[in-house]
Amino acid sequence: xxxLREFExxxxxxxxxxxxxxxxxxxxxxxxxxxxxxxxGLFGLFGAKKAKISVAVKKNRPxxxxxxxxxVDEAFGTPKTEESTSADxxxxxxxxxxxxxxxxxxxxxxxxxxxxxxxxxxxLKEIASFISEESEIAYRVDGDxxxxxxxxxxxxxxxxxKGQTLEAIQYLLDKIINKHSVERVRVQVDIxxxxxxxxxxxxxxxxxxxEKVKKTGKPHTIGHMSSHDRRIIHxxxxxxxxxxxxxxxxxxxxxxxIFPKRxxxxxxxxx
Numbered sequence: 001x002x003x004l005r006e007f008e009x010x011x012x013x014x015x016x017x018x019x020x021x022x023x024x025x026x027x028x029x030x031x032x033x034x035x036x037x038x039x040x041g042l043f044g045l046f047g048a049k050k051a052k053i054s055v056a057v058k059k060n061r062p063x064x065x066x067x068x069x070x071x072v073d074e075a076f077g078t079p080k081t082e083e084s085t086s087a088d089x090x091x092x093x094x095x096x097x098x099x100x101x102x103x104x105x106x107x108x109x110x111x112x113x114x115x116x117x118x119x120x121x122x123x124l125k126e127i128a129s130f131i132s133e134e135s136e137i138a139y140r141v142d143g144d145x146x147x148x149x150x151x152x153x154x155x156x157x158x159x160x161x162k163g164q165t166l167e168a169i170q171y172l173l174d175k176i177i178n179k180h181s182v183e184r185v186r187v188q189v190d191i192x193x194x195x196x197x198x199x200x201x202x203x204x205x206x207x208x209x210x211e212k213v214k215k216t217g218k219p220h221t222i223g224h225m226s227s228h229d230r231r232i233i234h235x236x237x238x239x240x241x242x243x244x245x246x247x248x249x250x251x252x253x254x255x256x257x258i259f260p261k262r263x264x265x266x267x268x269x270x271x
Contacts, residue, residue: 008050012037015053023055024161031056116177117146123176124148124189127169131157146177147188155192163198166191167226188228199232206236206258213258214242222256230256 007022009015012034020027038051114122121137128135132153139148150158159166166189174187188195213220222233233256234245244259 003056005055006035006052007055008052010038010050012051012053015051019053019055116180117141119180120146120148120173120177120187123173124150124169128153128158144183145186145188147190148173150189150191155194159191159194163194166194198229202229202232203236206233209258210237210240210243213260217260217262219257219259222258224252224254225256230254233258 005019007015007019009018016027016030016032019030019032023030032053032055035052035054036049039049117139121139124137125135128137128150135153135158136151137148139146141147157165158169160168170187170189173189177187178184190196209220209222225233230247234247237243237245237258242261244261246257246259247254248257249255
């Protein structure tokens with residue numbers, strides 16, 4: 001059975017954002033009706049009214065089971081879009097650098113005698129012990145990719161909201177392992193299959209956005225993403241003849257833009 005709650009904002013979108021934040025659910029699960037679209041008032045100063053939406057809240061939302069899937073879904077609400085403002089960067093060329101993972105043991109310190117990969121296992125065990133004693137950790141090597149797999153325990157806490165905790169753990173391991181690896185390796189941490197489900201969601205999202213770009217003829221900007229996620233988008237669309245992708249900006253403000261490829265017929269039509 002559902003209960004109704006109302007949320008307000010300067011616009012309907014702001015009211016929706018408030019509901020998503022308060023209820024902590026992905027946008028596609030939000031069941032709402034617009035009560036009032038609001039008004040700007042006189043000169044935007046007097047008599048302004050806020051937009052209001054009514055949201056049906058499920059009382060028995062599942063909180064356990066399929067944790068990784070729920071967290072992946074949460075990470076892919078509808079992204080905000082913006083027009084591209086700068087093209088002062090190189091496009092993605094899809095070139096892969098390949099190494100073979102070669103390691104040496106720590107010569108001193110807490111991890112003396114361990115390989116970097118085994119040290120990573122110990123670090124993950126230590127982190128997991130603060131959350132749950134039931135986690136099991138293993139790793140595999142595939143070329144230049146070193147992947148740790150964590151199963152059992154409190155997966156939701158270790159993954160974190162939108163995978164932010166998982167990204168932080170992965171960043172820490174990457175720094176430690178590459179300090180002692182002969183060649184640069186890519187470190188990944190997977191929890192209960194989260195990475196593969198996230199990758200599939202990213203691929204689907206990229207394909208939907210590409211179709212939108214081809215239909216509208218306008219570029220689409222995807223907001224803040226990790227470099228790993230941007231790479232998945234680039235690789236997914238690199239063979240699509242209707243669009244091209246480009247990363248733009250620096251640091252936290254780096255964005256990925258999907259541009260339409262205009263053929264001769266389209267250019268002649270627009271003249």
